[in-house]
Amino acid sequence: MPNPTAAMLVIGDEILSGRTRDANIHYLAGELTERGIDLKEVRIISDNAGAIVAAVNALRAGFDQVFTSGGIGPTHDDITADSVAQAFGVPIDVRDDALEILFAYHARLGSELNEARMRMARIPEGATLIDNPVSAAPGFSLGNVHVMAGVPAIFQAMVQDIVPRLAGGAPLVSRTLRIERPEGEIAGPLGVLAEAKPELSIGSYPFHQAGRQGSNVVIRGADAGAVDTAITELRSILGGETV
Amino acid sequence: MPNPTAAMLVIGDEILSGRTRDANIHYLAGELTERGIDLKEVRIISDNAGAIVAAVNALRAGFDQVFTSGGIGPTHDDITADSVAQAFGVPIDVRDDALEILFAYHARLGSELNEARMRMARIPEGATLIDNPVSAAPGFSLGNVHVMAGVPAIFQAMVQDIVPRLAGGAPLVSRTLRIERPEGEIAGPLGVLAEAKPELSIGSYPFHQAGRQGSNVVIRGADAGAVDTAITELRSILGGETV
Numbered sequence: 191m192p193n194p195t196a197a198m199l200v201i202g203d204e205i206l207s208g209r210t211r212d213a214n215i216h217y218l219a220g221e222l223t224e225r226g227i228d229l230k231e232v233r234i235i236s237d238n239a240g241a242i243v244a245a246v247n248a249l250r251a252g253f254d255q256v257f258t259s260g261g262i263g264p265t266h267d268d269i270t271a272d273s274v275a276q277a278f279g280v281p282i283d284v285r286d287d288a289l290e291i292l293f294a295y296h297a298r299l300g301s302e303l304n305e306a307r308m309r310m311a312r313i314p315e316g317a318t319l320i321d322n323p324v325s326a327a328p329g330f331s332l333g334n335v336h337v338m339a340g341v342p343a344i345f346q347a348m349v350q351d352i353v354p355r356l357a358g359g360a361p362l363v364s365r366t367l368r369i370e371r372p373e374g375e376i377a378g379p380l381g382v383l384a385e386a387k388p389e390l391s392i393g394s395y396p397f398h399q400a401g402r403q404g405s406n407v408v409i410r411g412a413d414a415g416a417v418d419t420a421i422t423e424l425r426s427i428l429g430g431e432t433v
Numbered sequence: 434m435p436n437p438t439a440a441m442l443v444i445g446d447e448i449l450s451g452r453t454r455d456a457n458i459h460y461l462a463g464e465l466t467e468r469g470i471d472l473k474e475v476r477i478i479s480d481n482a483g484a485i486v487a488a489v490n491a492l493r494a495g496f497d498q499v500f501t502s503g504g505i506g507p508t509h510d511d512i513t514a515d516s517v518a519q520a521f522g523v524p525i526d527v528r529d530d531a532l533e534i535l536f537a538y539h540a541r542l543g544s545e546l547n548e549a550r551m552r553m554a555r556i557p558e559g560a561t562l563i564d565n566p567v568s569a570a571p572g573f574s575l576g577n578v579h580v581m582a583g584v585p586a587i588f589q590a591m592v593q594d595i596v597p598r599l600a601g602g603a604p605l606v607s608r609t610l611r612i613e614r615p616e617g618e619i620a621g622p623l624g625v626l627a628e629a630k631p632e633l634s635i636g637s638y639p640f641h642q643a644g645r646q647g648s649n650v651v652i653r654g655a656d657a658g659a660v661d662t663a664i665t666e667l668r669s670i671l672g673g674e675t676v
Contacts, residue, residue, distance in 0.1 A: 203636055206472045208463030209607070209651065210638070215477070220451030229449045231484070234458070234475035237636070241474070264617045265637040265648075266624035306620030325646075341639055364452075374507045377549030381509035393446055393480070394508040395453070396584055403568075405508075408452065 193228045193359030194254040199245050200234040201260040201270050202340060213342045214259045221349055226359030227255065237261055242273035250277075250335050255356060257349075260340030262329065264306040271330070274337055275314035285313040288328055295326035321351040362391075363414040365421045369430035372396065372403040379427050380407065383420065389413075390420055406433070436471045436602030437497040442488050443477040444503035444513050445583060456585045457502045464592055469602030470498065480504055485516035493520075493578050498599060500592075503583030505572065507549040514573070517580055518557035528556040531571055538569035564594040605634070606657040608664045612673035615639065615646040622670050623650065626663065632656075633663055649676070 198218055204210040215232055222229045230253060235241045242261075249256045261270030275282035288311035296303040310327035313319070320329035320336065322344055329338040329348045338348040369376055373396045384392040390411040397404050407424060411417045421432060441461055447453040458475055465472045473496060478484045485504075492499045504513030518525035531554035539546040553570035556562070563572035563579065565587055572581040572591045581591040612619055616639045627635040633654040640647050650667060654660045664675060 203634070204638055204651065205458070206462055206475070207607075207653075208459060208466050208472075211459045215448070216451060216454045219449055223451050229451075230479060232449070232475075232477040236473060263637070263639060264620040266620070266627045267636050301615075301617070304617065304621065306624070307617040309620075310617075324641075341641065343641060364450075372544075374544070374547065374550040374553075377507040377509070377552075378547065381549070384509045391446070393510050394506070395447055396506060398567075398584065398586060408447065410450075 191359075193226050194357055195230050196222055196227050196255040196257065197231045197233070197249040197253040198229065199242075199249060199256060199258040200232065200340075201237060201242060201258060202234065203236045203267075205234055206236055214340065214345045217342070217346055218257055218259075218349060221353055224361055225353060225356075226361040227353075227356065228359070237267050237269060239269055239273045239276065242270060243277045246274055246277040246335060250333060254334060256335045257352075258335065258337050259345050262310065262327070262337060262339055264309050264327075268309070270337060271312050271314065274332060274335060278314060278316075278332055278335075280315045280332070282312050282314045284308055284311045288313050288319060291319075291326050291328060320348045323347050360412050362410045362412060363417045364408060364410045365417050366433050367407045367409070367421055367424055367428075367430045368404065368433045369407060369428050370402065370404045371428070371430075373405045376405055376407070376428050380424070383424055387416070387420055390416060392420070434602075436469050437600055438473045439465055439470050439498040439500065440474040440476070440492040440496040441472065442485075442492060442499060442501040443475065443583075444480060444485060444501060445477065446479045446510075448477055449479055457583065457588045460585070460589055461500055461502075461592060464596055467604055468596060468599075469604040470596075470599065471602070480510050480512060482512055482516045482519065485513060486520045489517055489520040489578060493576060497577060499578045500595075501578065501580050502588050505553065505570070505580060505582055507552050507570075511552070513580060514555050514557065517575060517578060521557060521559075521575055521578075523558045523575070525555050525557045527551055527554045531556050531562060534562075534569050534571060563591045566590050603655050605653045605655060606660045607651060607653045608660050609676050610650045610652070610664055610667055610671075610673045611647065611676045612650060612671050613645065613647045614671070614673075616648045619648055619650070619671050623667070626667055630659070630663055633659060635663070 205212045261268050317330035317332040324344045393408045395406045448455045560573035560575040567587045636651045638649045
């Protein structure tokens, strides 16, 4: 059975403008890979309701799981929850259980649960909450779409809450052979190996270091023995060392 | 006249698997913003011809300019040039001017221009070349699609070749007010300001630092005076300092 597939939707003008460097894609990619869920596509879009609705609907139809980051805070530009509700065609309103979580958090801190903060208890009908141990305001899952915060510490905590609950697959075994020769010199034998072993995924990634050109060849597959055999074969032809 | 729009397509299994952290999105975002070209969407997809063709065709129809990174090297997994040709429905073959560039480069280095390296001279019909001062093998522009390497040093050099040749717009003026209060406390007045000034883009980005919560409010607009006025107004209500 093939592994489950996933897509990620990053909602953030601040990333598209170059103001902020995204930190969540790399984190989610690593977590999903470990659990055998294949991240197939990431989209970064702006804080625009039409763009969010279109992307959510395209991705939830195309992939088993969809993860969003960003746009669920208390300010006027936080429109993700309403846009996801719109994408699913369901109503959204302040929900009691989410409100209680915020109420308890602000009671403990002695801060005010004002109207802006109450917006963070707006949850689309039919959604289940995702725990936020950092700052209380929950994310949510609606169908196969998991809506999380953009602040990296909160995003990571939410991923730890939701990803272990999802069906995983067989994590691919991955080995890397570092070869101190440019890609142009190894491409021939590498292509022959890739053609002979269609069950393996063989990628080549050039590096430039201290004026030298080299290649990291990454071989991935479900069967560790087959991956190791391919690495050994390649090394006998091209040299290099596993890293 | 609204600014030209752009999208970026990152082609790379290694980013989706979490092996590599992308460095090109942030760089291109900053360069485009400086030139008044609005980056509206980024997609990261895998090294798969069907996925590349579909994404190229969706993005080139939706945005004024499209920039791709990755997949133009000499190895079997470098399929971007062929996929872009397929997306446009044009033939692709080794082209003399591109081959001459590679020939001169390898003659100078004393390395062999072998069959794998000659693949990097495959250019779709009707494309113009993008200069690669790092390692010679060119990128290309076909219609509004600009195809560049994934290695950051080469990507950046190619961006410096192509972006200045494109029509730019009015770079937005951007000012940031750093307020040492959590978003939930400033959201009310901020929302009122945003509604009163629809000509400005007003975003709020929370930060958590040394146990304190605060907000960076970013105000952007074409008119520097209007942005400054809004910052002054906001500061008189909420405090904070420009950063």
